Amino acid sequence: MDPYPSSSQIAQKTWELENDIVSVDTPATSSSADAASDAIFYYDDVAQAKFQQEKPWANDPHYFRRVKISALALLKMVVHARSGGTIEVMGLMQGKTDGDAIIVMDAFALPVEGTETRVNAQADAYEYMVDYSQTNKQAGRLENVVGWYHSHPGYGCWLSGIDVSTQMLNQQFQEPFLAVVIDPTRTVSAGKVEIGAFRTYPEGYKPPDDPVSEYQTIPLNKIEDFGVHCKQYYSLDITYFKSSLDSHLLDLLWNKYWVNTLSSSPLLGNGDYVAGQISDLAEKLEQAENQLAHSRFGSLIAPPQRKKEEESQLAKITRDSAKITVEQVHGLMSQVIKDILFNSVRQSSRSRAEPSEPEPEPMVES
Amino acid sequence: MASSSSSGLTFKLHPLVMVNISDHYTRVKSQMNPPGGDSAAVKAPAPPPRVYGCVIGVQRGRTVEIFNSFELLYDSATDSLDRAFLLKKQELYKKVFPNFYVLGWYSTGSDAEESDMHIHKALMDINESPVYVLLNPAINHAQKDLPVTIYESEMHVIDGIPQLIFVNSSYTIETVEAERISVDHVAHLKPSDGGSAATQLAAHLTSIHSAIKMLNSRIRVLHHYLVAMQKGEIPYENSLLRQVSSLLRRLPAIESEKFQDDFLMEYSDTLLITYLAMFTNCSSTMNELVEKFNTAYDRHSRRGGRTAFI
Numbered sequence: 001m002d003p004y005p006s007s008s009q010i011a012q013k014t015w016e017l018e019n020d021i022v023s024v025d026t027p028a029t030s031s032s033a034d035a036a037s038d039a040i041f042y043y044d045d046v047a048q049a050k051f052q053q054e055k056p057w058a059n060d061p062h063y064f065r066r067v068k069i070s071a072l073a074l075l076k077m078v079v080h081a082r083s084g085g086t087i088e089v090m091g092l093m094q095g096k097t098d099g100d101a102i103i104v105m106d107a108f109a110l111p112v113e114g115t116e117t118r119v120n121a122q123a124d125a126y127e128y129m130v131d132y133s134q135t136n137k138q139a140g141r142l143e144n145v146v147g148w149y150h151s152h153p154g155y156g157c158w159l160s161g162i163d164v165s166t167q168m169l170n171q172q173f174q175e176p177f178l179a180v181v182i183d184p185t186r187t188v189s190a191g192k193v194e195i196g197a198f199r200t201y202p203e204g205y206k207p208p209d210d211p212v213s214e215y216q217t218i219p220l221n222k223i224e225d226f227g228v229h230c231k232q233y234y235s236l237d238i239t240y241f242k243s244s245l246d247s248h249l250l251d252l253l254w255n256k257y258w259v260n261t262l263s264s265s266p267l268l269g270n271g272d273y274v275a276g277q278i279s280d281l282a283e284k285l286e287q288a289e290n291q292l293a294h295s296r297f298g299s300l301i302a303p304p305q306r307k308k309e310e311e312s313q314l315a316k317i318t319r320d321s322a323k324i325t326v327e328q329v330h331g332l333m334s335q336v337i338k339d340i341l342f343n344s345v346r347q348s349s350r351s352r353a354e355p356s357e358p359e360p361e362p363m364v365e366s
Numbered sequence: 367m368a369s370s371s372s373s374g375l376t377f378k379l380h381p382l383v384m385v386n387i388s389d390h391y392t393r394v395k396s397q398m399n400p401p402g403g404d405s406a407a408v409k410a411p412a413p414p415p416r417v418y419g420c421v422i423g424v425q426r427g428r429t430v431e432i433f434n435s436f437e438l439l440y441d442s443a444t445d446s447l448d449r450a451f452l453l454k455k456q457e458l459y460k461k462v463f464p465n466f467y468v469l470g471w472y473s474t475g476s477d478a479e480e481s482d483m484h485i486h487k488a489l490m491d492i493n494e495s496p497v498y499v500l501l502n503p504a505i506n507h508a509q510k511d512l513p514v515t516i517y518e519s520e521m522h523v524i525d526g527i528p529q530l531i532f533v534n535s536s537y538t539i540e541t542v543e544a545e546r547i548s549v550d551h552v553a554h555l556k557p558s559d560g561g562s563a564a565t566q567l568a569a570h571l572t573s574i575h576s577a578i579k580m581l582n583s584r585i586r587v588l589h590h591y592l593v594a595m596q597k598g599e600i601p602y603e604n605s606l607l608r609q610v611s612s613l614l615r616r617l618p619a620i621e622s623e624k625f626q627d628d629f630l631m632e633y634s635d636t637l638l639i640t641y642l643a644m645f646t647n648c649s650s651t652m653n654e655l656v657e658k659f660n661t662a663y664d665r666h667s668r669r670g671g672r673t674a675f676i
Contacts, residue, residue, distance in 0.1 A: 041389075041396040071552040072389040075382050075545065082544035106389070111461040132458050138451060139437035140394050188543045191570060193551045240552055243392040248505045249384050250553040252512045256539040257381075258580040260546050261573055267632065269543060278639070285646070292653065318643075318650040325643040330570045332636040337574060339629065341581075342619040 041105070041243060043142040048096050055175070061205050064236060066101040067178065067197040071242035071250070073107040078193060080109045081151035082184035090150035092129060093180065094136070094143040102178050102236075105143050108132055147178030154185040154273055156216045156226075157196030164229045167200045178236075189270045189327050200233040217320040219280045220287075262338065267331035277324050281317060288313045377497065377516050377537035378431040381549050383421060383472075384514060386435045387501045390417050391474050418473050418485065420452065421499055422459060422466040430497065431540060433466055434459070440485065447488045470497035476504060483530060486519055495519065498532060512539075 056063055073093060080089055091109040095102065110125040133145065148170070152158070159167065159179060170177040183194040218226045242250070291313065394415050418440040423432040436455050439448035456468060471489055473482065482498065489496045495518065502513035517532040524531070541549070550573065592610065594600045 041392050043393075043397065070389070072385045074552060075385055075548050078544050078548040079382060079542070082542065109462040128458065128461065131454065135451060135455055135458065138439060140390070140397065141437075142397070184544055187547055191547060191573075193548055242552055243388065244505060245388040245392055245503055246385060247553075249388055249512070250381075250549065252510070253381055253384070253539065253549065254553065254576075255510060255580070256512065257541070257546065257549070258577040260539075260541055261550070261577040262581065264543055264546065266543070267636075274639075278642075281646075314650045314653055318647050321643040321646045325640050326566060328636045328639050330567070332633060333570070334574060335629070335632065337578075341578070342617060343621065345617045 043096060048144075051097055058175075061201050062234065064097075064100055064102055064176065064178070064199060067104065067180075067236045067238045068098075068101055069104045069195075069238060069240050070106065071240060071246050073104045074193070074195075074240060076107045076109075077149050077180070077182055077195075078184060078187060080107075081149075081153070081182045082188070084151055084153065084184070086153050086185075088151050088153065090148060092145050093147040093149055093178065094133075094141065095146040096143050097146070097176050102146055102176060104146065104178070104180075106141060107149060145174075146176060147180060149180035149182060151182045151184055153183065154276065155183070155219050155222050156186065157181040157183050157194055158216070158218070158226050159198050159200070159229060159233050160222070160225050161229050164200055164232050167198070167233070168203065171200060171202070179233075185270065185273050189266060189273055191266060191327075191330065195238060197236040197238050198233045199236065217277075217316075217323065219276070220283050265331070265335065267328070267335065274324065274328065277320075281320055281324070284313075284317050284320075288317060374428060375518070375535070376429050377535055378429060378540035379499075379514065379516070379537050380423075380431070380433050380540055381545060383432050383435045383499070384501065384512075387417075387419065387472055387474065387499070388503070390419060390437055391415075391501070391503050416473055416475050419471065420455070420468055420489075421470050421472050421497070422463070423469045424465055424467075425469065430469060432469055432497070432499070434463065435472060438471065447485060468492050468496075470499065472499040472501065474501050474503045476502050482532070483519075486532075487530070497535075 073095075077091065077093075080091060083089070089109065090112060091107055093104045093107045095104040095106070097103065111128055112125050129145070150163070152160075158181065163179065163181075167177070167179045170179075177199075179198045179200075181196050181198070186194040394417050398415060417437070419435050419437040421432050421435045423430065423434065425431070436459060438455075439451045441448070459466065468489070470493065471485060473485075477500075486496060486498060498517040498519070500515045500517065502515075504513070506513070514537075516535045516537045518535050519530045520533050521528050522531050523529075588610065591600070595602060595607075
């Protein structure tokens with residue numbers, strides 16, 4: 001196998017630099033580097049107990065700012081969320097704290113059917129939780145439950161009203177606690193993991209500054225719920241980490257994985273999600289149109305703020321439509337590339353006899 | 367001990383299992399060797415422990431698909447498996463994943479050992495033919511293959527005594543889309559936020575590009591091999607030639623009217639969506655322009671005249 005020139009590596013490094021990507025794991029060149037990156041796996045219960053006693057978060061609602069999620073936890077959560085299909089699923093996360101960061105080492109699923117109308121679905125699963133934690137401690141996983149996660153299939157990563165009240169309750173009695181939301185449908189559609197980590201403010205607390213949250217499109221039937229509660233919680237930065245053995249395995253995994261990357265077909269799997277998004281956009285457009293029609297006559301009297309809001313409504317819709325289109329175009333690009341690779345070889349060209357890996361059907365999602 | 371398996375079962379392994387085992391191992395290892403504050407005092411690191419666990423999944427016909435795993439308590443001094451623990455764990459996992467059942471067990475180490483047969487036999491009352499997944503945690507950057515081997519047990523007659531021995535089996539990595547994306551995400555630590563459209567495009571194309579690069583390198587190896595065979599440097603191997611020829615005959619992969627139609631339909635669907643988005647974009651920009659125009663002129667045009675806009 002010829003070694004490929006490192007120009008691609010240089011390009012990758014430039015890109016990483018431009019995007020401020022901080023590599024969380026150090027290259028495992030020496031055993032001390034291994035030990036350093038694996039040190040995060042060590043559970044020091046003395047330090048943890050001390051931290052629990054001190055409760056530095058009691059004074060500062062904004063105390064925790066960062067979340068570090070392990071590769072294992074992420075994988076488990078995403079797989080569990082996706083396996084639920086369009087049903088919300090939930091589970092718990094185990095880990096520990098480290099200064100102003102919460103570290104999530106592992107996650108496990110709970111056998112409850114999560115619906116957005118149940119206040120505390122966790123109550124059903126207390127027995128399960130206790131059993132699971134006990135067996136885990138026996139098996140050598142010493143961390144405590146440090147948060148909960150659930151999925152919002154197709155409608156984005158944010159906390160609904162029920163979620164906010166659940167989390168506020170949790171933050172009163174089970175501190176330190178974290179809420180994580182995953183959207184498996186958008187993950188598959190966009191090709192990157194949609195995940196958000198949140199903590200609520202206590203009742204009546206006004207955040208000192210307006211937190212700048214990343215924009216995401218919310219379907220119309222949920223947007224009210226989102227709007228009412230979006231000021232009651234803040235999101236934390238998420239970074240990921242993995243052990244040296246994990247990195248090694250994942251690197252090697254790529255040798256087998258590339259087939260799946262090539263044969264994946266995001267367009268097929270998410271057809272109805274995309275259709276749903278488009279119809280949702282259409283509804284929003286109608287709403288915006290009505291508002292705009294009113295404002296045209298009221299523009300002489302209306303204060304300038306209202307005009308700005310309507311404009312930004314249309315701008316939001318434009319952004320959403322651009323996002324959907326980009327995802328679709330990406331999917332189509334993959335299809336076209338696969339078509340060129342595997343369908344345009346003709347038997348007649350002997351000089352370019354290109355044997356190829358068996359590509360079962362490029363259109364079928366593996 | 368390891369020859370190739372003849373049971374004809376195909377094994378599919380999910381990456382989650384591997385990450386699980388690796389995490390279990392790293393945890394136990396770091397609890398045993400707590401990170402020392404100062405590097406001068408080097409404690410002799412204890413030999414890496416062996417960890418044991420169970421793998422669960424589904425078996426459909428001849429295909430064994432391993433989805434998940436959990437830890438087991440095994441006391442190597444007394445050679446006893448903690449049964450109660452195993453049953454409890456099984457029960458818990460059954461509640462959340464009702465379709466999965468115990469398929470076998472895993473362990474870390476570099477090679478299968480005689481003592482492993484004890485655990486294997488112990489698990490035989492849960493599953494008559496358990497599989498044994500062995501992960502080699504030694505990080506060797508030179509090796510290109512996954513350090514995971516799957517063993518099955520077979521009854522062989524050795525020296526007149528029928529014995530169970532481990533035989534090696536091949537496996538493939540199986541994944542679902544969501545798993546692939548998260549593995550990709552963690553493996554390459556991509557930025558999780560949107561970034562600009564350009565970075566998204568770059569990221570997407572980069573992943574496809576690397577996959578194609580792999581394909582290309584594999585093809586080159588094959589090509590090189592075939593050329594050498596043609597030149598006579600390597601003796602002919604008919605079975606390989608047959609495989610290559612059958613591969614070649616499979617290209618082009620699909621070539622039918624129906625496929626072309628469907629493909630073009632999908633293509634035009636995407637173009638339609640792009641068109642729609644463009645329209646929305648244009649009307650939004652138009653709207654802004656009109657608003658600005660109105661703001662600039664309306665206030666002054668009550669008398670019907672246009673004032674010069676400075």
